[in-house]
Amino acid sequence: MQSESEISLKDRxxxxxxxxxxxxxxxxxxxxxxxxxxxxxxxRFIRQIARRSAANAQLSGADVEDIVQETLLAIHLKSxxxxxxxxxxxWVRAITxxxxxxxLRRRGGRLHVPIDDYSEELAADSDETQLPAxxxxxxxxxxxxRQKSIVVAMFVDxxxxxxxxxxxxxxEGAVRVNVHRALAALAKKFGDKG
Amino acid sequence: MRTEDLIDGLARQxxxxxxxxxNRFGLAxxxxxxxxxxxxxxxxxxxxDFADAINTPWYPIKLLIMGGxxxxxxxxxxxxxxxxxxxxxxxxxxxxxxxxAAMVADLVLVGADGASGRMFGRNATSCMTFIPxxxxxxxxxxxxxxRHGAPTRxxxxxxxxxxxxxxxxxxxxxxxxxxxxxxxVVVWYSLAIAIVAAAGFIVGRLALRW
Numbered sequence: 001m002q003s004e005s006e007i008s009l010k011d012r013x014x015x016x017x018x019x020x021x022x023x024x025x026x027x028x029x030x031x032x033x034x035x036x037x038x039x040x041x042x043x044r045f046i047r048q049i050a051r052r053s054a055a056n057a058q059l060s061g062a063d064v065e066d067i068v069q070e071t072l073l074a075i076h077l078k079s080x081x082x083x084x085x086x087x088x089x090x091w092v093r094a095i096t097x098x099x100x101x102x103x104l105r106r107r108g109g110r111l112h113v114p115i116d117d118y119s120e121e122l123a124a125d126s127d128e129t130q131l132p133a134x135x136x137x138x139x140x141x142x143x144x145x146r147q148k149s150i151v152v153a154m155f156v157d158x159x160x161x162x163x164x165x166x167x168x169x170x171x172e173g174a175v176r177v178n179v180h181r182a183l184a185a186l187a188k189k190f191g192d193k194g
Numbered sequence: 195m196r197t198e199d200l201i202d203g204l205a206r207q208x209x210x211x212x213x214x215x216x217n218r219f220g221l222a223x224x225x226x227x228x229x230x231x232x233x234x235x236x237x238x239x240x241x242x243d244f245a246d247a248i249n250t251p252w253y254p255i256k257l258l259i260m261g262g263x264x265x266x267x268x269x270x271x272x273x274x275x276x277x278x279x280x281x282x283x284x285x286x287x288x289x290x291x292x293x294x295a296a297m298v299a300d301l302v303l304v305g306a307d308g309a310s311g312r313m314f315g316r317n318a319t320s321c322m323t324f325i326p327x328x329x330x331x332x333x334x335x336x337x338x339x340x341r342h343g344a345p346t347r348x349x350x351x352x353x354x355x356x357x358x359x360x361x362x363x364x365x366x367x368x369x370x371x372x373x374x375x376x377x378x379v380v381v382w383y384s385l386a387i388a389i390v391a392a393a394g395f396i397v398g399r400l401a402l403r404w
Binding site: 027028029030031032033034035036039040043065068069072073074076078079080081082083086087090091092093094095097098151154155156158160161176179180183187 | 197199206207210212215277279
């Protein structure tokens with residue numbers, strides 16, 4: 001016998017799951033509004049998970065946002081690894097867990113640093129954490145010139161794929177390929193640097 | 195950048211997902227296994243008494259167990275390449291159970307006399323050499339394809355790749371190998387496959403992070 005609260009929790013999960021599934025399937029067909037809504041909902045879901053692990057590991061709010069951004073980027077780049085026959089929640093959760101562990105491991109060194117010996121470095125650290133999450137655009141300096149301009153145009157100036165194609169005199173397909181390569185390179189950079 | 199800006203930017207890329215990782219893995223393995231078969235035919239080929247051997251019980255059983263192990267390991271690899279997917283790993287026990295049953299049948303039907311001779315066989319060294327060699331092309335193909343996946347357990351995924359490719363190598367070498375006793379298979383084939391799986395574990399940890 002299940003209690004009523006368990007049933008309603010299950011119902012809520014399946015309602016969310018159904019909505020996410022619908023949004024993901026629409027996104028796969030190129031529905032940008034659906035994809036935006038999905039990523040927005042997922043970012044809250046991820047943030048919730050990330051806050052919990054961050055609290056355990058004494059990470060800052062900026063670290064939480066790093067986890068959220070890295071996970072969103074991973075979800076975008078690896079969206080083909082979600083299978084329509086499976087639930088989306090566990091897929092997102094597994095990616096979040098993987099990326100969180102990755103970040104925790106990279107930050108690991110400073111978690112165990114005794115405060116007295118390293119007070120200066122810690123002060124510098126906390127300055128850094130006053131900033132919003134690490135800046136993808138700042139990291140974009142590692143990209144080839146063309147990819148960098150396209151990423152800046154689309155992520156900072158807010159151009160659509162079509163507008164970017166017109167600005168850079170490329171086909172939309174070429175813009176997509178460039179953006180995908182740029183994001184993959186940035187995700188890798190995220191992974192290499194701590 | 196604020197998370198919202200990232201979401202806006204990503205949302206504009208809707209509909210950009212690549213082909214499913216299991217399709218890529220399947221294609222890569224079709225190529226890798228083809229190369230392995232070509233290598234096998236060029237280097238060894240079926241054993242001289244193939245026509246007779248295929249009518250004995252032990253030769254086909256050996257090949258069925260190796261082929262079965264590869265068939266069961268394939269979906270384990272593709273599931274491990276997808277975050278949060280349920281991994282059908284327990285079916286691998288079927289291959290282990292079949293091998294154990296074959297071992298018992300060997301001891302009962304052929305007898306305990308000469309069991310150690312059957313176990314050490316005639317060609318343990320070439321078994322240990324050729325199984326990893328025939329596993330190599332499927333192994334490389336697998337890691338190229340899986341860079342495209344998202345394995346949350348890279349080491350385990352690599353080990354599963356090694357198991358799959360080791361079984362492919364075992365199947366191919368088994369067509370040539372004159373030692374058919376399950377006692378031989380359980381020791382030497384398993385050892386060779388375990389070596390490939392261990393290599394897969396190491397390569398997985400190094401190459402499958404994302």
